[in-house]
Amino acid sequence: MSSSDQEDHDEDAPLFRHPTRPSAVGEVPVSQSLIKAASNVCFSFFVLAVLAVTVVAVTYQPPDPWLQSSAAITTSLARVLPNSSFLLPDDSLLPTGEDFPSPSTAPGAAAAAQRDSADQAATSTANNANATAGACDPDAPLNCTDPRVLAAVKAFNAKAFFRKSIVFLSYEAPVPGPKPGQCDVAWRFRNRREKSWRRYRDYRRFELTPGDGCALDVTKVGKFRSGKNAARPPRPKGPKKPRVAPPPVDAEINDTIPLVGSEAEFRRGKYLYYMRGGDHCKSMNQFIWSFLCGLGEAKFLNRTFVMDLNMCLSGAHTADGKDVDGKDFRYYFDFEHLKESVSLVEKGDFLKDWRRWDKKKGPGRISVRKVPTYKVTPMQLKKDKSNIIWRQFDGHEPENYWYRVCEGRAAKVIQRPWYAIWKSKRLMNIVTEIAGRMDWDYDGLHVVRGWKAMNKKMYPNLDADTSPDAIVDKVTKLIKPWRNLYIATNEPFYNYFDKLRSHYHVHLLDDYKELWSNTSEWHNETTAINNGKYVPFDAYMKVIVDTEVFYRSKAKVETFNNLTRDCKDGINTCNL
Numbered sequence: 073m074s075s076s077d078q079e080d081h082d083e084d085a086p087l088f089r090h091p092t093r094p095s096a097v098g099e100v101p102v103s104q105s106l107i108k109a110a111s112n113v114c115f116s117f118f119v120l121a122v123l124a125v126t127v128v129a130v131t132y133q134p135p136d137p138w139l140q141s142s143a144a145i146t147t148s149l150a151r152v153l154p155n156s157s158f159l160l161p162d163d164s165l166l167p168t169g170e171d172f173p174s175p176s177t178a179p180g181a182a183a184a185a186q187r188d189s190a191d192q193a194a195t196s197t198a199n200n201a202n203a204t205a206g207a208c209d210p211d212a213p214l215n216c217t218d219p220r221v222l223a224a225v226k227a228f229n230a231k232a233f234f235r236k237s238i239v240f241l242s243y244e245a246p247v248p249g250p251k252p253g254q255c256d257v258a259w260r261f262r263n264r265r266e267k268s269w270r271r272y273r274d275y276r277r278f279e280l281t282p283g284d285g286c287a288l289d290v291t292k293v294g295k296f297r298s299g300k301n302a303a304r305p306p307r308p309k310g311p312k313k314p315r316v317a318p319p320p321v322d323a324e325i326n327d328t329i330p331l332v333g334s335e336a337e338f339r340r341g342k343y344l345y346y347m348r349g350g351d352h353c354k355s356m357n358q359f360i361w362s363f364l365c366g367l368g369e370a371k372f373l374n375r376t377f378v379m380d381l382n383m384c385l386s387g388a389h390t391a392d393g394k395d396v397d398g399k400d401f402r403y404y405f406d407f408e409h410l411k412e413s414v415s416l417v418e419k420g421d422f423l424k425d426w427r428r429w430d431k432k433k434g435p436g437r438i439s440v441r442k443v444p445t446y447k448v449t450p451m452q453l454k455k456d457k458s459n460i461i462w463r464q465f466d467g468h469e470p471e472n473y474w475y476r477v478c479e480g481r482a483a484k485v486i487q488r489p490w491y492a493i494w495k496s497k498r499l500m501n502i503v504t505e506i507a508g509r510m511d512w513d514y515d516g517l518h519v520v521r522g523w524k525a526m527n528k529k530m531y532p533n534l535d536a537d538t539s540p541d542a543i544v545d546k547v548t549k550l551i552k553p554w555r556n557l558y559i560a561t562n563e564p565f566y567n568y569f570d571k572l573r574s575h576y577h578v579h580l581l582d583d584y585k586e587l588w589s590n591t592s593e594w595h596n597e598t599t600a601i602n603n604g605k606y607v608p609f610d611a612y613m614k615v616i617v618d619t620e621v622f623y624r625s626k627a628k629v630e631t632f633n634n635l636t637r638d639c640k641d642g643i644n645t646c647n648l
């Protein structure tokens with residue numbers, strides 16, 4: 073890669089920073105900082121591969137961005153994790169599957185593509201059908217079931233200003249709005265800026281009047297998700313078990329835990345069970361790195377992975393700096409996508425079944441191979457016929473980290489299934505809602521402050537360059553006045569950016585608090601998976617949402633490069 077590529081890269085890399093809580097990482101020894109720096113540079117390479125192709129126009133285009141980037145991240149992480157200590161800074165957000173271009177070979181992609189084209193085919197047939205048919209009495213009251221309504225809405229959407237980043241998939245039948253002349257219409261869409269196959273729903277309120285000939289004209293359209301009457305998706309056909317809780321707004325999320333159906337099925341299965349190791353309560357980046365190692369080994373051994381949905385959020389991401397155990401994987405990641413991508417069972421159910429069906433001796437035994445240490449390699453286990461391979465991760469840190477299984481020679485045979493990890497769709501629904509409220513037409517400003525601004529040794533100019541006046545000075549030169557400006561930041565003081573308000577429509581994450589308040593859809597959906605108990609919207613979730621909203625902005629102003637000449641990893645690291 074040329075050095076200019078690398079520069080491009082540098083400017084993108086701060087996207088992955090942790091914008092809310094860097095103070096927790098306060099005093100970092102210099103040697104460690106250097107390693108962090110190295111790791112960030114490696115990340116930068118990766119980020120380049122991801123973003124170069126899409127966001128930034130660069131000349132170098134890898135033949136297969138997916139392979140390029142997942143290989144790059146694996147190599148770079150492996151390089152900075154020489155013998156065991158996970159030095160990736162907690163203030164960077166590790167990219168996940170939906171940040172990569174979707175490989176057409178990833179599981180689910182083909183099915184998703186098929187679903188999409190079926191949807192689009194259905195959409196276009198519906199479009200032609202009866203679009204101009206039927207009597208058109210201009211004085212008759214508007215009837216939302218009139219096919220001309222849907223035709224008008226589709227034509228309008230296809231032309232609308234937010235079309236550029238949105239792919240319209242299926243439409244639902246319009247329903248009457250609260251007043252005559254209004255119809256609420258729901259549809260599914262995909263965001264081009266998100267590289268996963270994930271679909272989202274929007275529903276808006278349209279006002280229509282008779283236009284030329286038989287056509288109807290859209291005279292007014294509501295904001296994102298304004299068509300409340302169309303909010304509830306139509307019930308899927310076929311029998312459905314009755315629900316106790318109110319149906320979730322996003323009925324497309326299916327987080328149910330896959331169960332082993334019968335004893336015979338259980339006995340036929342081959343499992344790989346990782347007992348909890350030293351990774352528990354470490355950074356989210358370490359979690360992903362370790363978890364993907366386990367999934368990679370399971371794939372290599374052609375076994376079902378036994379997964380613990382219980383997670384521990386590291387103190388680096390919590391308000392009081394204390395680790396919080398008992399978090400659910402599904403708060404942060406997309407379990408539905410995971411279970412479609414890899415073979416897994418849930419730990420609790422698995423252990424119950426095991427206890428229930430194991431005969432202690434004789435032919436009914438469920439055979440187990442206990443593996444006390446990571447030093448037994450995946451290759452040595454390949455031939456093992458036991459029902460269960462049980463990795464126990466005995467010993468002290470760093471001997472008991474999961475990812476050590478994938479080190480050394482194993483690194484050459486185990487492939488981490490990066491495509492299997494997407495961020496939670498519930499969080500992405502919030503991202504979509506925020507971006508949607510600005511009609512996907514906004515610019516982004518990323519302001520890194522926190523401990524870096526305080527560390528004058530490593531960042532001599534950062535504090536001054538991100539002062540309110542300096543920001544106004546710079547940003548007004550880069551972004552047109554009165555644009556929507558979304559500011560992703562780790563600056564805790566809400567009014568810090570007030571001076572920009574006389575030039576822009578400023579949006580901050582905190583402006584959207586009601587999206588995770590306890591009257592929100594998100595709240596309803598997360599309490600449902602937490603046995604009815606309240607789930608706090610924690611700092612890590614905020615980082616995910618803040619970063620992802622910023623990704624979707626049009627013009628992007630970065631702290632490093634655009635606001636300051638300091639290097640993002642400290643003094644003299646710009647060209648590492």
Ligand SMILES: *[C@@H]1O[C@H](CO)[C@@H](O)[C@H](O)[C@H]1NC(C)=O
Nearest residue numbers: 107152153154155156157480
């Ligand atoms: C890591 O291992 C290599 C060789 O395996 C050794 O040379 C090096 O000193 C080790 N580094 C640390 C930090 O232990």
Ligand SMILES: *[C@@H]1O[C@H](CO)[C@@H](O)[C@H](O)[C@H]1NC(C)=O
Nearest residue numbers: 197200201202203205206219
């Ligand atoms: C148009 O609508 C009429 C009923 O209003 C229906 O009988 C006819 O099949 C429709 N045409 C097409 C092409 O679907």
Ligand SMILES: *[C@@H]1O[C@H](CO)[C@@H](O)[C@H](O)[C@H]1NC(C)=O
Nearest residue numbers: 213214215216217218219248
């Ligand atoms: C709208 O048209 C449908 C059939 O096309 C009819 O069943 C319905 O009663 C009409 N609604 C109104 C308000 O006229």
Ligand SMILES: *[C@@H]1O[C@H](CO)[C@@H](O)[C@H](O)[C@H]1NC(C)=O
Nearest residue numbers: 325326327328329330331411
């Ligand atoms: C949810 O997914 C499971 C498989 O994990 C499937 O058995 C179940 O039918 C799905 N439920 C719905 C409502 O689609």
Ligand SMILES: *[C@@H]1O[C@H](CO)[C@@H](O)[C@H](O)[C@H]1NC(C)=O
Nearest residue numbers: 340341342372373374375376
């Ligand atoms: C993987 O295991 C399944 C059954 O568990 C078996 O049908 C399949 O042939 C195995 N594939 C390989 C490559 O061993």
Ligand SMILES: *[C@@H]1O[C@H](CO)[C@@H](O)[C@H](O)[C@H]1NC(C)=O
Nearest residue numbers: 589590591595606607608609
């Ligand atoms: C919302 O949550 C707060 C705690 O964060 C609680 O004090 C309040 O009573 C809750 N409100 C409702 C309506 O549940």
Ligand SMILES: *[C@@H]1O[C@H](CO)[C@@H](O)[C@H](O)[C@H]1NC(C)=O
Nearest residue numbers: 318321591592593594595596
């Ligand atoms: C959340 O659930 C409550 C009842 O449990 C319901 O009244 C409310 O409408 C739901 N909120 C949303 C936004 O779906």
Ligand SMILES: *[C@@H]1O[C@H](CO)[C@@H](O)[C@H](O)[C@H]1NC(C)=O
Nearest residue numbers: 083550627628629630633634
């Ligand atoms: C930020 O700086 C980079 C590199 O200098 C430049 O390409 C980009 O256009 C700048 N952003 C804006 C909004 O001008």
